[in-house]
Amino acid sequence: MEANPSVSSGRSGLTHAEPLIIERSAPGRCGHSLPASFGHPETASADIPSACLRSQPAALPEVDEMTVVRHFTRLSAWNHSIDSGMYPLGSCTMKYNPRINEALARLPSFSDLHPYLPASHCQGALQLMWELAQYLAEIAGFAEVTLAPAAGAHGEWTGMKMIRAYHRAQGNPRRRVLVPDTAHGTNPASSKLCGYNVVEIKSGPEGILQPEAVAQVMDDSVAAIMITNPNTLGLFESGIGDIADIVHAQGGLVYCDGANLNSMMGVARPGDMDIDVLQFNLHKTFATPHGGGGPGSGPVGVCAKLVPFLPIPRVAKKEGQYLLEEDHPQSIGRVKSFYGNFAVMLRAYAYIREMGGGGLKQASQMAVLAANYLRAKLEGHYHLPYPSRSLHEVIFSDQNLAETKVSTLDIAKRLLDHGFHPPTIYFPLVVHGALMIEPTETENIETLDEFAAALLAIEQEAQHNPDQVRAAPQRTVVGRLDEVKAAREPVLRWPTKD
Amino acid sequence: MRYIPHTKRDVERMLEAVGADSVDKLFDSIPERFQLQRDLALPSPLDEEALIRHFNQLADGNCSSAKCGASFLGAGAYWHHIPAAVGQMLLRGEFFTAYTPYQPEASQGTLQAIFEYQSMIAALIGCEVVNASMYDGATAAAEALLMALRAQRKRKRILLGRAVHPEHRAVCQTYLSETPAALESIPFTTAGLTDLDALAQALDETVAAVLIQQPNALGNIEDLETIGRLVHEAGALLVVSVLEPVSLGLLEAPGKLGADVVTGEGMGLGSGLNFGGPGLGLFGTQQKFAWQMPGRLVGQTTDEQERTGYVLTMATREQHIRRARATSNICTNEGLCALAAAIHLSLLGKTGFAELARTNAANARELCRRLDELPGVQRKFSAPFFNEFVVQIEGDVPQKLHQMAQSGIIGGLALEKFYPELSNCLLLCATEMNTLDQVERLVAALES
Numbered sequence: 001m002e003a004n005p006s007v008s009s010g011r012s013g014l015t016h017a018e019p020l021i022i023e024r025s026a027p028g029r030c031g032h033s034l035p036a037s038f039g040h041p042e043t044a045s046a047d048i049p050s051a052c053l054r055s056q057p058a059a060l061p062e063v064d065e066m067t068v069v070r071h072f073t074r075l076s077a078w079n080h081s082i083d084s085g086m087y088p089l090g091s092c093t094m095k096y097n098p099r100i101n102e103a104l105a106r107l108p109s110f111s112d113l114h115p116y117l118p119a120s121h122c123q124g125a126l127q128l129m130w131e132l133a134q135y136l137a138e139i140a141g142f143a144e145v146t147l148a149p150a151a152g153a154h155g156e157w158t159g160m161k162m163i164r165a166y167h168r169a170q171g172n173p174r175r176r177v178l179v180p181d182t183a184h185g186t187n188p189a190s191s192k193l194c195g196y197n198v199v200e201i202k203s204g205p206e207g208i209l210q211p212e213a214v215a216q217v218m219d220d221s222v223a224a225i226m227i228t229n230p231n232t233l234g235l236f237e238s239g240i241g242d243i244a245d246i247v248h249a250q251g252g253l254v255y256c257d258g259a260n261l262n263s264m265m266g267v268a269r270p271g272d273m274d275i276d277v278l279q280f281n282l283h284k285t286f287a288t289p290h291g292g293g294g295p296g297s298g299p300v301g302v303c304a305k306l307v308p309f310l311p312i313p314r315v316a317k318k319e320g321q322y323l324l325e326e327d328h329p330q331s332i333g334r335v336k337s338f339y340g341n342f343a344v345m346l347r348a349y350a351y352i353r354e355m356g357g358g359g360l361k362q363a364s365q366m367a368v369l370a371a372n373y374l375r376a377k378l379e380g381h382y383h384l385p386y387p388s389r390s391l392h393e394v395i396f397s398d399q400n401l402a403e404t405k406v407s408t409l410d411i412a413k414r415l416l417d418h419g420f421h422p423p424t425i426y427f428p429l430v431v432h433g434a435l436m437i438e439p440t441e442t443e444n445i446e447t448l449d450e451f452a453a454a455l456l457a458i459e460q461e462a463q464h465n466p467d468q469v470r471a472a473p474q475r476t477v478v479g480r481l482d483e484v485k486a487a488r489e490p491v492l493r494w495p496t497k498d
Numbered sequence: 499m500r501y502i503p504h505t506k507r508d509v510e511r512m513l514e515a516v517g518a519d520s521v522d523k524l525f526d527s528i529p530e531r532f533q534l535q536r537d538l539a540l541p542s543p544l545d546e547e548a549l550i551r552h553f554n555q556l557a558d559g560n561c562s563s564a565k566c567g568a569s570f571l572g573a574g575a576y577w578h579h580i581p582a583a584v585g586q587m588l589l590r591g592e593f594f595t596a597y598t599p600y601q602p603e604a605s606q607g608t609l610q611a612i613f614e615y616q617s618m619i620a621a622l623i624g625c626e627v628v629n630a631s632m633y634d635g636a637t638a639a640a641e642a643l644l645m646a647l648r649a650q651r652k653r654k655r656i657l658l659g660r661a662v663h664p665e666h667r668a669v670c671q672t673y674l675s676e677t678p679a680a681l682e683s684i685p686f687t688t689a690g691l692t693d694l695d696a697l698a699q700a701l702d703e704t705v706a707a708v709l710i711q712q713p714n715a716l717g718n719i720e721d722l723e724t725i726g727r728l729v730h731e732a733g734a735l736l737v738v739s740v741l742e743p744v745s746l747g748l749l750e751a752p753g754k755l756g757a758d759v760v761t762g763e764g765m766g767l768g769s770g771l772n773f774g775g776p777g778l779g780l781f782g783t784q785q786k787f788a789w790q791m792p793g794r795l796v797g798q799t800t801d802e803q804e805r806t807g808y809v810l811t812m813a814t815r816e817q818h819i820r821r822a823r824a825t826s827n828i829c830t831n832e833g834l835c836a837l838a839a840a841i842h843l844s845l846l847g848k849t850g851f852a853e854l855a856r857t858n859a860a861n862a863r864e865l866c867r868r869l870d871e872l873p874g875v876q877r878k879f880s881a882p883f884f885n886e887f888v889v890q891i892e893g894d895v896p897q898k899l900h901q902m903a904q905s906g907i908i909g910g911l912a913l914e915k916f917y918p919e920l921s922n923c924l925l926l927c928a929t930e931m932n933t934l935d936q937v938e939r940l941v942a943a944l945e946s
Contacts (some may be wrong), residue, residue, distance in 0.1 A: 083591030115774030291834030338774025
């Protein structure tokens with residue numbers, strides 16, 4: 001494709017229009033500097049049958065290095081990020097990502113480390129993993145932790161696999177898993193992938209799961225209950241003790257989605273609440289970057305009776321040496337290649353070492369204080385569907401603005417014009433038009449005030465100039481995009497010649 | 499604490515606004531018996547300098563590919579040069595501190611980059627549709643098999659080439675263990691290639707999918723065209739897993755040779771080894787299976803002013819809408835690794851990527867030629883390879899490897915653990931990162 005000069009003009013001042021990189025391509029340009037081979041180049045493919053060889057080179061762009069750097073720099077300017085501003089996404093824990101962790105992750109002794117080195121040659125990495133598992137077990141109160149899962153949903157699935165393996169070892173894998181209606185969509189999807197039918201339980205009028213509701217559906221066909229605590233309404237499931245008793249009495253297990261662990265580090269431990277399995281989200285609670293959608297890391301903590309079922313390999317310490325063990329006959333097996341997202345674990349480890357136990361507790365305390373502070377500022381202006389005590393996040397809805405025909409989506413889009421990323425919206429599903437706000441501990445009080453002021457201004461705009469709110473965003477690089485068209489006439493790649 | 503901005507005065511102001519007299523009060527919804535009555539037993543906090551010192555101590559216990567002097571390890575994780583520009587771009591906070599792009603107006607950078615990633619991977623693997631990525635090559639292959647079972651509900655058998663990476667086969671086993679599907683293994687021949695006769699015999703109308711690795715776990719290049727024909731004659735789907743993406747610069751795109759799904763490991767495209775993770779799960783298929791795919795997809799669309807923009811699309815396949823009936827439980831992708839691949843592939847470009855592949859193949863052939871000349875060392879298989887191959891050596895292989903490792907030479911992977919019959923065999927890999935000097939050191943070590 002020829003370079004197209006007409007697309008290079010500024011869109012608005014120094015906010016640049018930027019085409020696809022393939023549109024910057026010109027035959028003969030290159031952005032690489034490759035070593036010469038020491039083998040003879042003509043030998044490279046002489047012995048390979050021609051049917052196996054590429055008939056034509058892959059249609060990658062042909063661009064010089066600066067064009068690549070400029071292209072991706074311009075694209076980056078179109079993103080909102082924690083570095084550019086507050087990101088109050090509920091249940092996502094968008095806290096600051098410390099820079100020292102990035103520097104440490106780039107030490108070549110870790111970043112260039114091959115996973116199949118003999119254990120004697122990777123003691124540092126194995127020690128880091130072993131210690132991180134110990135720290136996480138202590139923070140959440142579990143017997144052991146596997147670091148293998150690559151993300152939260154992967155951790156859920158790994159946890160449910162262990163639950164199934166446990167029941168199978170008792171003679172019956174059981175058929176059903178109980179999931180409250182406030183659960184994240186991955187919970188039922190992960191259960192299903194483990195062969196379970198999902199039974200949804202309604203949460204009570206206070207937004208809390210009622211032990212009686214669990215007792216009604218609990219029997220010996222139920223393998224586990226999968227709860228989130230604090231739940232996605234930001235409320236502590238105060239009946240957790242009774243619920244665990246009811247489930248355990250029938251031989252079931254209690255799984256806890258640990259997405260909201262940032263609310264209680266050093267304050268309370270899921271393992272002490274008779275929870276049997278929990279997945280951590282290192283990219284939430286432990287400050288590792290979200291990367292625009294991964295890589296995350298979803299370690300899983302288990303109580304003693306589930307230890308035999310942990311995935312392999314397991315990191316062990318014997319006689320002062322660290323090693324990987326595979327000989328665990330009751331293990332659910334491998335869940336991922338190699339050992340998990342090591343570079344993410346490394347950042348979480350650095351975070352825990354910098355914070356210490358006291359620092360982690362302070363983080364949770366300040367996260368909860370910040371959420372309650374925002375709640376106090378916004379209460380009365382926005383509808384608060386569940387007035388119980390909030391922990392790390394608070395859920396409002398668009399109900400007060402019904403007459404103005406301004407919806408949660410409009411509020412979210414208008415926040416972009418005010419310079420803030422919107423909260424999580426329309427989730428949890430039990431709240432109509434939910435706005436789920438989680439400020440985290442890393443935003444200072446001035447920013448919290450500005451964010452509250454923006455939401456209060458939008459409420460006023462909705463009352464007096466609702467069209468302006470419904471037409472938002474006006475100040476972003478694109479306006480509201482046609483998602484129906486995107487799904488009905490999918491364009492999932494740039495056009496090709498062949 | 500530098501990551502927490504709240505001063506004593508801020509805390510007082512906030513507590514006052516909240517109407518609580520202490521921070522502890524905010525936790526009174528947690529029953530007292532569940533509140534921790536002691537401090538967490540964790541090491542004392544470290545300042546930045548102490549943290550660096552501690553990490554340097556840990557690093558001393560590691561022998562990275564550069565530090566150990568000569569590494570010939572591949573086996574699913576390949577050491578490749580990452581241009582400095584890739585690393586620098588990934589450090590832009592606008593990319594790495596962003597969330598999943600749910601609000602497209604505020605995420606056009608991530609979304610366009612992923613669209614470009616999808617386009618470039620589609621060109622590499624020869625598929626019509628590529629998703630925004632999976633966790634890694636192993637889970638991508640497992641999800642492809644689940645997809646094949648969904649697409650052909652009456653077929654319940656899955657055939658796994660024994661020359662597929664054993665740990666990837668193990669992951670597939672874990673993923674499929676709660677489905678009614680039966681997993682069967684197809685052996686490889688003495689030439690180190692999937693046994694086509696055995697494959698033909700196993701194939702019938704009960705087989706949903708066949709998983710083949712290209713190049714395979716022994717380094718050898720499979721005859722995908724013939725395999726594709728056999729698989730399709732039986733009406734099954736062919737899933738091809740590519741763990742060394744650089745091979746795609748030289749070898750035909752599997753999608754062009756009959757693969758219905760192409761999966762792979764993309765860590766070699768700008769992410770690096772990182773002790774095996776994060777990976778980048780490549781996943782592509784043909785248009786007719788698009789709605790069966792797992793994972794996120796980015797699509798192009800327009801706004802009210804007809805300006806081009808990008809969104810996450812075809813979301814009704816996914817867990818946040820379909821919950822228990824979703825095509826997968828996967829929630830995000832490996833976004834930053836996909837971005838790394840997009841930048842990496844843009845820099846290498848059409849010519850550089852092909853040249854890199856030729857360099858790898860040429861270096862591996864030179865390594866192979868020199869080893870083959872040594873007394874007591876012999877190439878095990880006759881099939882053509884890309885950048886890794888198997889040699890048989892005389893003597894105690896683990897002891898030999900241990901001796902070499904002591905002098906900084908990581909002489910490949912002993913295959914016995916994965917294939918007991920290959921007890922005296924090593925899998926060796928050479929990439930553009932290896933030098934002739936390293937090859938000579940390995941040769942000298944094996945000679946002694």
